[in-house]
Amino acid sequence: MSAVAASLRAGGAARLPAWSGFAAVLAAAGLPIYIHAPKFYVDSYGVGLGALGLVLFGLRLLDVVQDPALGWLAERAGRARGASIWAAVAVMAAAMLGLFAVVPPVAPLAWFALCLAALFSAFSYLTISFYAAGVGKASALPGGHLQLAAWRETGALLGVSLAALAPVVFAALTGRPFAAFALAFAAAALFVAWAMRGEWRGMGNAAAPGALRAILADATLRRLLWVALANATPVAVTSTLFLFYVESRLAAPGWEGPLLLLFFLAAAAAAPGWAWLAQVFGARRVLLAGMVLSILAFLGAATLGPGDVALFALVCLASGAALGADMTLLPALFAGRLARIAPRGGQGFGLWSFVTKFTLALAAVTLLPLLEAAGFRAGVENGETALAALTLLYALVPCALKLLAIGLLLATPLGEEDD
Template sequence: MTAVALERVSDRLPAYSLFAAVLSGAGLPIYIYAPKFYADNYGVSLATLAAVLFGLRLFDVVQDPVLGWISERLGAARRWAVSFVGIVLGLSMVGLFAVAPPISPVIWFGLTITGLFTAFSFLTINFYAQGIAKAGSIDGSHTRLAAWRETGALLGVCLAAVAPTLLESTSDAPFAVFALGFAGVAIIAVAAMAPEWSGKVENEPTAIRTILKDKLARRLLILALVNATPLAVSSTLFLFFVESRLDAPGWEGPLLVLFFLAAAVSSPLWAALSNRIGSKRTLLAAMVLAILSFAFVLPLGAGDVWVFAIICITSGATIGADLTLLPALFARRMAAISPNGGQGFGLWSLVSKFTLAFAAVILLPTLDYAGFQSGAADNPENALMTLTILYALVPCALKLVAIALLVATKLEE
């Protein structure tokens, strides 16, 4: 093993990658799979599921800042709190996918996904806050840590995306097996990260208004909100688009893997490029490439799987830049104005989840209104056209707004 490799292992950055993989496995794939799973298996309408998801995000408006406040005051109890909440995360996943609803499917969906995302928020806030202290003790600082962390997160998304599809050939209940496997890996990840929570954390909590008063922190939060919404849109509609617009049922898993694997592979490359030309120029290049990728989706129709596969690779690669560089920029700013990081990443978590809520509450009812039915053999053409416009044109418009915001933002390189 080389000296560089030994140094990286001694920094325990692989533990950060594994923990990030578990968090990502409880994040985006749940918004991709859960609505379709409950619509197909329990007959819950897309509009009802969207209403539940949006209601939970309104709850997050209060919950996430409170979790950030708690995080900054845990002290030595952080390790035990994280361990307990890690178990809650695994159990909530099992309840969501592996347990037949003992009560109304809508209520059960709301209860289990509340437990899942409350645990997800708490763990994410503590994880990224601890990263501020970690980055100060390693070579390469925030960008190097972000590359390890976000690469692990993206690989976790890849595994979570493809696992149910692969398990369909070996199990009658692929989502149940996935949920149980996820719970087991979550326990391993929590154990691997346990030594990290004893790291030094600043004692003075930061008021949330201090963060919101900071012009750069506020601008980065707004930029994250606008720039992440296209990913939320494409994630929410991905399964519907592949199954109905491309008429390619069974290809959802492989195409998702292509998308997120491209993001994972590109992540360290974007980090290296940002070290050479700066984060702002790198992000702008990635945003332009994203717009071009989404634009090529507009003319696609039944049978265009291979063209869409290429688009998945290029658009996925742009996500690698978003998920690596923006959190690193925000963490760098938090290190300057809020060393604890709990309140700051409470806001960051809220912004990330709000984009998914926005996508669900706008897109799913719109599809319902257009006459789209999940799993239907023959959706009307106007419903399929609505699906295409929502999947491709909306992200293009949002990316243009994100470019304008980024151009107007002076970043600390």
């Protein structure tokens, strides 16, 4: 039996590059689209920023509301799960092509909304199914959830980095860089879907009755969801305000892209190291160290001013490395506990996705109005009061939220999941 188990574990580990690749493609459909798509539709079709902002906020709310339902659906796909994955990949690829490679056949704003709604619905279903399948996958790995998380989250962070960089590279090769990006994305999505064939069995063939009730009744899972909410909110805050901070506080327009890329590459480089440290010292202890590093980084950001690009690059390196811990260890802790309470995982990761996306919607609807009320205006010279408000929201509010996340994590009962 031990030889059979060892063989299964070795086979499971051999497929980990496919998991990394699938995570990269999913990440390329996530946050970078919020960076690229609005500017593309402003530059190409003259759509107003205000209208785009309202559409994005509405789509984020749709995304938040539908995630628990998509988790329920993912668990009930049964024998049709493989077909449902292929269908979702096809929808995601077609929506990306429609967004960037097709001239809108209707009003550009309506086309923007339609394509993004399809893109993010497919993205959400695939993300939930992917993480839920990982609950079963981890049992076939010698390093368990931490080993899987290291491969998965490193792939995701590299995917974000490549998606942020790709249009710049394609601009040197073609007059339609975003169309080229969409074609490359569609091809990559189909390839990784093929590479992941046979990897979806970890979710089982039927949903367990009462799984959602069991998840919400478990004190550890509930606490981890609260930790996820508190811990994801600082990332949502800094993501929302990053471009404004670089342009106005640092007075460094044009540096946004390189600094953002540095941030994500630091996270990708650090993720495997955090996973290794967690196997040696325990996941909670190492995750807490990553949270403290994040606080120190943003305390540093609070002291910067015009021209401090080199110092802010160090902040990006440190905060990016800290993000690697967040993305690797917290989902691994949640998945480890979920494997014991609701092994199929779909509804659990539906809730997880709901919580993390809620922070993006919350940041969008609160931070920008607060910044505007303080007198801040993008693209123009701002007074010290407005810049102080920007610094407070970008650098110090995330520190307070991280302290809250640290307190919640310390109060969360962890057993075997911390090993």
